[in-house]
Every structure is written in C-alpha cells, then in structure tokens.
Amino acid sequence: MAEMSNNLFNQKLKVVNVGLELFAQTLTRQEVPTTHVSWRPPAGGNKVVAKLLDKHEERINAANDKVIQMYNDAQPVLTGVKPAHTVLTGLTRDTILHAGPPIRWEDMCGPLQGAILGAVRFEGLAEDDETAVQLIKRGQIKLAPNHHYGSVGPMTGMITYHMPVFAVKNETFGNMAYCSINEGLGKVMRFGANDPEVIDRLIWFRDSLGPALDQAIGLSGGINLKVIMAQAVAMGDEMHQRNIAASSLFARKICPRIARLAMDNAEKAKVIQFICDNDQFFLNLAMAAGKATTDPAKGVQDSSLVTVMCRNGTEFGVKVAATGEEWFTAPANMPEGLYFPGYGPQDANPDMGDSAIIEVIGLGGVAMAASPAVVRFVGAGSQADAVRYTREMGEISHAKSTQFLLATMNFEGVPLGIDIRKVVESGIVPVINTGMAHRQPGIGQIGAGVVKAPYGCFEKALAAFAETLTE
C-alpha cells in the first residue's frame, strides 16, 4: 500500500499548527515542539486563484528561482553620465518623465505638479508656470513614467531631455538602466521645489557636473555598483534612507579621477565638493543599479516575484515578472516618521518616488537590520526591531541575496524577491524607507520615515498573475 515507509512512530513529534491556537498550546504544554501558523484564507479568500496557485506551485517556485538567480547574478556597472535624450529611446524635448505609475496632470499631488512646472521651465518650454500649465492642459507636454523609458528617479523623479542621467549596464544580461543625479538636500526638484535656485542647479548639472562625472567614469573604465553596495550594507547603509557609506565609497572611486580631468580648478573643486557634501549621492546610483537588476526578469513566465515598486504621490504601482509591463495600482499610503522642525503629519504628502526599486532588490526597508540608525525613524526603535523588520520581509520573500549580507544577523543574506503570493497570503506588505515631501509644491522635504506598500495592488496583481497560469 504505502510506497514509502512512514517513520512517524520512530521520530520525535514536531508539529506545525495551522488554525486554532488552543491546539498549539496543548501541544506546547506536552513539550512537543510546535510552530503555530497565524492562518488567513489563501489568496485573500479568492478560491479560484488559490486553487490555481496551489496547482502550479512547483512551476511558480521554479520560475521564481530563476528570477532570484537573475537578481543575484546581476552586475550593474556605472558606464557614464549622459544627457537623457541621447540614451532614453523616444524621449522628446516636450516629454517630462515622472516617478511612479502613469497619472493624469489633474490627479497629481502638489509636489509632482510643482516639479513638472519647474522641469518645463528648465527645458525652456515655457517662461512661467501659467504658460506651462496651459501647455500641459492642452496636451502639448507629454507626461510619462520613468519606467516606460528604462529609467527611474527619486521622489517626483523628474527626468527631461537635457538632464544628465547615470547610465548603468547590467553586464550579465547586457541591459541598460538610467537615473537622474541626486540634487542634495534643501530646495530640490525631487521634493517639488522649482524656484530659480533649483533650476540653476540643474543647469549646472547639465553643463558641468554631468560631463565631469562622465569623463571621470570613462577614466575608471566603469564602476561596479554592486561591489560598493555590498560593502556599504556591511557598513550600516540600507541604501534607501542611509547612503552615507556608499556615497563615501563612491567618492573614493570618483574623486581621484575627477582630479585628473582637464577642467578649471575651481570648477573641479565645486564638483568634488558637491559629491562629497551629499550623503544621499549614491541613492540614485543604487536606484539605477536596482532597475538594471530587475529589468531582465520582466516577462519571466510563471514568476510571481515583484520587479517594480514605485509611487507618484497619489498611487502606488507594482509590476510582477510574469505579467511583464502591466501596472497594478492602489492609493499610496502616508509615510510615518520624523519631521523637520515646524512640520508635522498634516503637512506630508502621500508616498512618492521610484526609489522603492531599492526594496525590490532586498535593500531599504527590507534590509533594515543592516542599518539600526534608520529603524529609529519609526519611533523608539531598537536593533531588535530592525531585525524584526527584516525577518518579516523574509516572510514575503522567495529567497536571500547571496551578496548583500547582514552583519547584524550573522551574515545572513537580505531577503530577496518579494513574492506577491506571500504578500497576499500573509497580509504582510513590503516596508519602504522613504523621505517625506510637503504636500504643497515648492516647500520640499519635511522629514523621513517608513511607509507600507498598499495591500490592494498586490491582490490585483495576484488575480492577474493567476490568469497567466495556463496549462
């Protein structure tokens, strides 16, 4: 009858209790090692979907293994800094790229609108905001997500025709990804500020910083970003809210080469000063590295792993490997955290930016344990809380990174590959470490903290994913 012999009677009993906790308690009282599973209906209670997921579980797991391999094998290398229009296919002068999933002008939050008005002026498409708004409303300015052009940008995420972008090549798969240059703190376009100081800085990026960086990178023959990121994680960065180690490591690589450039000395010093003064300089590099890492996974059949998470200040959007370029969206949540003096929750804008690509590759909120300094943004956090965050993210991840290791967790790899099945089954949503923008344009950053991805977009994604599971 039985093909295999059952050794149950000769083994020590070890139980998984799925359901009523009472039974776990009676087993524990008898000293039976028991793990209680806090059960919820699978697939959010959608039985048709649950059945499909169950039926094809092995196939999905195999596809997810493949995607994890892609993520772990990725080698994002910074190859240069180029004017966006020379590298982003199809980017026209009158196109403004923004963060997050697609959104109409009318539905945009204040900072995003503010940034777009600034970007229109930066490109010389309009002299003033009033004209800019008219152009936009007449459809003469094309608004599109960065992700549709192979790029990413933090917060409002502005990328326009003449802006310089980091060009990152995933050498394993040959694909490219792009990201804007980080503007530093204070009044910056990514937080919706758009006054002349902001525009002047962007002009300097275009004319001076971008070309200088490009030449210096050229001298280096390309800079492997993953190596820097792995070191920085060991040094206490989680690469989303804290980039000080990565930024410093990057400065060590780039500054000696900038020094060798044939440039005016004062200008050279300004470039070096700008890079060294900005703790978040590396964030945008990490984002491009993230985008370059996850792009090859798009379209991997049967894989339920997330390839994109991003927000536009109104909606949160995810993409899943098997469903390719399809967006699944839900209203963006409000971040929770600490505010600069004079500001509070009433001033904050809902979650914003393409930077959640960092969490997709296992960093940011997922790697909170690497970065105890950051966990304190969510109240009086302790190291134990940081570890708990990471462990919880492990509950919804398919595997672990082989390269981003957590010294504070005995060098375990960070959780890697957010699995929409597990998000929906557990009700645990990804946590994202983020900056907070003022809800009105022009004011800028007012704090930083943690935000949760909205559950709803994962539920939608799972239903669509299940439909791709054909025989």
Added chain:
Amino acid sequence: MKIHNVVRKNNYYDSVTLMLISKQLKQVEGLDDVSVMMGTPANRVILQEADLLGPEGENAGPNDLILAFRAPANIDVQWVLNKIDEQMGKKAAAGDSAEQLIVRSAAKVYQEDPDTNLAFISVPGEYAASEAERALKYGKNVFLFSDNVAVEEEAYLKTLAAAKGLLVMGPDCGTAIINGKGIGFANKVKTGDIGLISAAGTGLQEVICLLDALELGISQAIGTGGRDLKDAIGAATMLQALELLSNDSNTRLIVLISKPPAQPVVEKILTRLAGISKPVVLCFLGSVIKPAAANITVAATLEEAAVKAALLSGKQPALPTPAAILKNWAETATAKLASGQRYVRALYAGGTLCYEAMLVLGETLGPIYSNIPLAPQLLTQTVMVPGQHTAIDLGDDRFTMGKPHPMIDGSLRDAYIMQVAGDQQTAVILLDVVIGYGAGEDPAGELVPVIESARQAAAGGGNTLVAVAYVCGTSQDEQNKAVQTAKLQQAGVLVARTNAEAARLAGMIAGAERNG
C-alpha cells in the same frame, strides 16, 4: 514668545538622534516649538524657516549643536536645557526583543524546518483540503481537525497520502495520541503495548481512559475521522494505520473502534485483519460481526472493548461495577421519583459516548430519540420529546454552529439541562464530562451549580431530579478525574465508572417498575 538658541561647540549627534529628541521635546510644557540640530548651513535654513533661529545659532558651525526653542520670555532657560539633556542619550523605549515573529505561512515552515512531521490543521472546512494537500506535498503527516470537507476531497487526500506513505487523520478527527503525545482532544494515559485506531473521537478517548483505569497502557492511538469507514473512502486511513501498527514493534494488541461501517468496508477490514498476526479487538459499536479469523475478538460497546483488551492482556478487569451494587443505587434513586417522572434525557458532549449510551439504554428502555439515532425513524433535533427517551449529541454541527463545542464551553449544554429539568416527565438526566487536553479547565466545577439549579427547578414542580454522570478522563489529566468525580458526587450526582455503566444505571432508574 521669544526664540532661544544655545550652541554647544563641537558636540556631534547624528541627525536621527536629534530628530527623535526634537520629537520628544515637543511634549515639554511651556515650549511653543523646539528643535535640536547640528549647525550645518542647510539646517540653519530649516531653523530659520521654522522661525527658530536666533543670532547665536546663525554663527554655529556644522559640528556645533544648536538647541533651539521658542518659549515665553520669562521661561527658565536652564530648566529647558535640563529637559533637553534628559532626552540626550536616553535609553530608547525599545521593543521587546523577545517578541516572536508571527508565522503566517505553513509552507515556509515546511520548507525551512524539514524535521516537522505532522501538520495539525483546524482551519475552516472550505480551506482545509488545500492546506492538507500542501502539507502532504511537503511530506508531512496530517491531523485534519476541520469538518465540512467534501468527501471527494477526503478521498483525494487519502489517495495522495497513501502514495507518499503518509497518514491523513481526519477530516473531522478530534483525537489521537502519537508517541505518547495527545493531539487535539486527548487524555494523558499510560504508555504500553496496545495500539488503537478509531473512527470515533470520544470513543477513542473512552477506550484509552478505561484501559488506563485497568492499568493498561497504549502504544499509539490513531484517529481516522468519522467518514473513513464509509464506502467512498473505504477505510483508507484505518487500513494504512493498521499496516503501521502491525509493523510497530511496540504494539502487541490492536483495537479498532468505529460506529457500524458499510458492509463492503467491514469485509475489506476483515480480509486485511486475517493477514495480521497480532490479536485484534474489533468494536464496531452495535454491529453484529462474525469474523472468521481466530485473532479477532468482537466487542459491542466501548466498555466491552476495553474489558476484552484487558482479558487478552492477561488482566482481570475490575470494571464495571457489579450489577448488584448498581441495582441498589438505582432502587434508592427510583424511590424518590414522582410517578410522572419516567424518561431519560441524555445530554452529551461526546458524540460516540452518546451513541454507546443509546445502545445500552435501548436494550432495556426501547426506542431512544436522538439527533444521531440508531434508526432513522428515531431522528429528532429536539432535546425533549414528550413521552420519549432522548439522547442528544450537543457537539453535533447543528448545535455548535457559531458556538464553541460543549467539550470546551459548557454553557450551551447548561441551558438545555435547565430546559429538561423543568419538564415533569424527566426522571434522569444523563451527562458526560470529558476532560483532558483541549477540554475546559474545570468542567465538573462548572456543571455543579447548573445541576443544583436544575434540581431546584424540578423540586419547584414537586419532582426529584436524578443526575447520572460519567467522567471520561484519567487522574493524570490536568483536570484530574478523581477531583472532577468528587465535585459531582458532592453535588449528589451518581457517577459511574464507565460510560456504558452510566447508561445502564440511568436505564435501571427510569425503567424500574413503579406504581402509578
């Protein structure tokens, strides 16, 4: 309101620490706004915009700490600074580091902990089969407590399990003891060489408890779920468990327990038993079986199964109470009854115990109405049918829908006890008290005041209510059978030594020849 700035030279704190402190300081009374920041140019702009920058702060450098606050002109600045200092370096009100991460996915445990060998599943029935299937896929044995699982699903699960050499106990399986550990509703019993397989939950509890009382121990007790012996399932689990027990060197004697199975299934089991060298006690409650094989002993009741297993083990069973003594108890009780009091009303928490009671009562009293009747024409969902004896399984789905099982929470049964006691025709209330793992902490203690109220209610109508009870459990159980028994006896309840004996006693009391 005045802006105060105090600058501390070369006093570095990281920005998160300072933001946290600033947040905590906002609660300091008397301050309009407060912020502590390093004096970088960017921070000075932020302070300026928050209207917190004074002349001292303007001159601070990046390594200087600025303590900035807005307060009434007459405020004691030193007091505020002390308050700020209190917050610096203060130990964080850290989260409990021992806090366990809530586990949400069984699959993850199966993957990460290959040593787990049993999945205990008690999720709602509509989801139970897929949870069980998942456990089987990961190579785990399954104890499926959930009910409302489709029979097709059960058949599929058991086929899958057999192919993988795994056991599926259930669905609707309440009791098992594996390697000496009670799973679900179970009792703490002695370890020994009797292996049991049962399609009846409280039936299994009753036999292991009686064996324990007879100083006999068990090797394994395997529940199969109530539907295992139906045609559609064909005793899949029972046959598989039989294979395991016949190969188990710790098992010398096997006891099989079930309500009467379908005839083809009986044949199937008998055929298999003929191939087993170990002695087997077969208790298919009330069904008449004539086995060919010499190693099979048939028992009609749970009590008889325990007694015969004892005899086969070379024990002289001290059960049940001799008939003469029972007769004496019955006569004493009967003498107190009014002439209209003629019927037994049995209110059971345990389904199989109820079934056994009906078998026993039926012998002397005739037809017993029930929600789990011995014959279809005796079906009733009413606790009290006028002019009839009733025995109701209050653990049946119809009564427990949306309420806890009476083995866990007796309040539902309490209400029915009061209803029955108020009826002039009720002579005896017959009750079971099931203790052990999963049962209430003190079921007898909770029952005593109810019985006392029931007695008073009956006395109000000029009647004397007789209560007969049985405690299914052992003295090793946490609730302790002896303690539970004593509580009932002190309340004047007649406590029998087996469930069958309780039924016999109730039958003798209600069935006695009386005048009027």
